[in-house]
Amino acid sequence: MTTLGIAITGSGGSTPNTRLDNDTLSQIVETSDEWISTRTGIRQRRLASPEMSLSELAAAAAQEALEMAGLSPSEVDLVVLATSTPDDLFGSASRVQHRIGAPQAVAFDLTAACSGFVFGLVTVAQFLRTGVYRNAVLIGADILSRWVDWSDRRTCVLFGDGAGAVVLQRTSPEDDGLLGFELRSNGAQNGCLTLDYSHRSHALVENLEVSQGNYSRIAMNGQEIYKFAVKKVPEAIEKALFRANLTNEDLDWLLLHQANQRILDAVAKRLNVPSEKVISNLARYGNTSAASIPLALDEAVRSHQIQTGDTIAASGFGAGLTWGAAIVKWGGAA
Ligand code: ACO
Numbered sequence: 068m069t070t071l072g073i074a075i076t077g078s079g080g081s082t083p084n085t086r087l088d089n090d091t092l093s094q095i096v097e098t099s100d101e102w103i104s105t106r107t108g109i110r111q112r113r114l115a116s117p118e119m120s121l122s123e124l125a126a127a128a129a130q131e132a133l134e135m136a137g138l139s140p141s142e143v144d145l146v147v148l149a150t151s152t153p154d155d156l157f158g159s160a161s162r163v164q165h166r167i168g169a170p171q172a173v174a175f176d177l178t179a180a181c182s183g184f185v186f187g188l189v190t191v192a193q194f195l196r197t198g199v200y201r202n203a204v205l206i207g208a209d210i211l212s213r214w215v216d217w218s219d220r221r222t223c224v225l226f227g228d229g230a231g232a233v234v235l236q237r238t239s240p241e242d243d244g245l246l247g248f249e250l251r252s253n254g255a256q257n258g259c260l261t262l263d264y265s266h267r268s269h270a271l272v273e274n275l276e277v278s279q280g281n282y283s284r285i286a287m288n289g290q291e292i293y294k295f296a297v298k299k300v301p302e303a304i305e306k307a308l309f310r311a312n313l314t315n316e317d318l319d320w321l322l323l324h325q326a327n328q329r330i331l332d333a334v335a336k337r338l339n340v341p342s343e344k345v346i347s348n349l350a351r352y353g354n355t356s357a358a359s360i361p362l363a364l365d366e367a368v369r370s371h372q373i374q375t376g377d378t379i380a381a382s383g384f385g386a387g388l389t390w391g392a393a394i395v396k397w398g399g400a401a
Contacts, residue, residue, distance in 0.1 A: 072243025073195045074399035077138065077234035079131025080365035081124050082113040082227075082352065089224070096220035103224045104350075108328025112227025112353035115210045121152055121230075122159045125208035126166035128232035128361070132204060133167065135368075136234035140167045144200035146174035147191050149183030149207045149357040151262065151386070152214060163206065172204075180260070181324045181385025183207055183357035184231070185250070185393050188381070192245045195237040206232040207357035214262050216284035225326070226285070227353035231361025244399050246378070247311030249303045250391035259291045260386040296330045296384045301337040303392040304380050311394040315339055318394075319377040320367070324384055325349035325359040334382075346372070356385070364397075373397050 088111040089100035104110055115124065125148055133140055146169060148160035153176055155162070160174035179186040184207035194200045208230035215223045238244070262285050269279040300323065308314060321340045323331050328349060335345045348363045355362060360381050367373040375398030384390035 070240060071196050071198055072238040072240050073192045074236050074238040074242060074244050075233050075395060075397055076236050076399065077132040077134070077136025078361060078365040078368050079128040079135065079232045080230065080362045081127035081131070082229040082362070083115045083119060083124070085114045085116065086111050087114050092224055095217060096223060098220045098224055106329070107225060108347070108349055109225065109353045110350045113229060114212045115228040121150060121154045121208055121210050122162035122166060124210065124228070124230040125150070125159070125163045125206045125232070128208065128230040129163060129167050129204050129206050131365070132232040132234045136236070138202055138234055140169040141171060143169040143172040143202050143204055145191060145194055145203035146172045147177055147187045147203065147205050148174070149177045149179065149187040149205070150209055151178055151180050151183070151356060152210045167204070179389045180387055181326065181354070181356045181359065182383035182387065182389035182391050184360045185381055185383040185391040186389065188235070188245070188393050188395070189248050189250060189391070191235050195235060198237065201237045203235045204232060205235055206230060207359070207361045209356035209358050211285065211356055214282065214285050221289055222285050222287050225354045227355050229352055229355035229358040229362050231358045231365055233361055233364070238399060242399050244396040246313065246394040246396065247307040247309070248391065248393040249306040249310070251299070251303060251389070253388045256291070256295065256388045259288045259295070259388060261286050262386070293327070293330065295388060296326065297333045297337070299390050300334045300382050300384050300392070303390055304338060304382055307380065307392040307394045313378070313394060317378055318344065318380050320344055320346055320373060320379040322346045322360055322364060322379050322381045324382065325352065325363055326354045326385070368397065375399070
């Protein structure tokens with residue numbers, strides 16, 4: 068089987084206009100700007116209006132990425148939407164495909180919580196490397212404000228809404244921009260972070276019941292997730308670097324899931340990556356789940372921090388538990 072390469076040729080981001088700062092949050096739960104900013108680094112987050120759809124947010128990010136790549140939507144073969152908060156449990160990727168005007172593309176959702184973007188990147192790369200598809204759009208998008216328990220100060224201060232996207236295009240093996248990766252899951256710790264189905268029995272006829280339910284709210288053991296992230300993320304990045312035949316000194320940027328500034332700092336310290344190479348925008352957006360990595364990537368590209376040819380270690384981690392790392396080169400020709 069042929070093994071081709073992938074190039075990341077465009078990025079985009081989209082966030083709702085409404086901002087919720089820490090002071091306003093302290094009117095909702097017993098907290099303070101001081102507690103939130105020192106423990107997490109978050110100062111504000113964006114919130115989707117009740118009318119806004121996940122597909123709308125995701126499509127806006129995808130359109131920006133396509134424009135940057137100079138690619139017409141009609142040329143897109145594959146749309147992958149990494150999300151845990153679809154508009155429709157059957158999936159929202161095809162709504163995004165329709166919104167961006169990519170009728171030729173096959174579209175599907177991928178769920179891996181805050182690791183969704185990295186898992187999606189590796190998934191899309193398989194289709195491109197085997198030569199099956201030429202052009203793909205990968206979107207990470209989440210509206211967690213719809214699923215947060217707004218009376219739980221341990222979780223509601225952390226999350227925000229947003230979408231980020233990249234265009235991935237097939238390229239020659241020599242120009243491959245995915246240098247190495249590592250993906251992991253551990254269901255034994257699933258209970259540490261959940262958005263569970265909530266069971267309610269419904270009798271159809273005598274002695275025959277089915278469950279009719281809903282999803283409850285995000286529940287998290289913050290300390291366990293913190294310990295998990297600080298240990299497992301550096302390990303995954305080191306494995307991915309090893310496969311790429313690189314060391315941490317070869318990295319231009321560390322682009323982690325934007326969950327907590329303390330996690331970013333601790334991972335960078337373990338990997339011996341200086342703080343000026345750590346991309347961080349969580350002060351302004353909080354944890355936007357699957358959107359956080361592509362959103363931060365897009366900002367860093369548009370502000371000319373990240374330049375063509377730069378080597379980036381991207382790592383997502385979260386519910387599942389899932390975690391993963393990908394060593395990628397930004398830019399390049401399709
Ligand atoms: N405001 C004020 N006080 C608070 C708040 C708040 N918002 N939240 C918790 N506290 C209190 C607690 O009640 C506790 O008080 P107590 O000692 O009187 O009981 C105290 O602060 C310390 O609580 P801890 O939970 O020990 O605080 P910690 O320093 O661990 O920080 C945090 C909590 C920020 C959640 C941290 O554990 C963390 O970031 N964990 C990782 C979470 C994460 O990244 N999750 C996302 C994964 S991504 C995904 O897949 C969705």
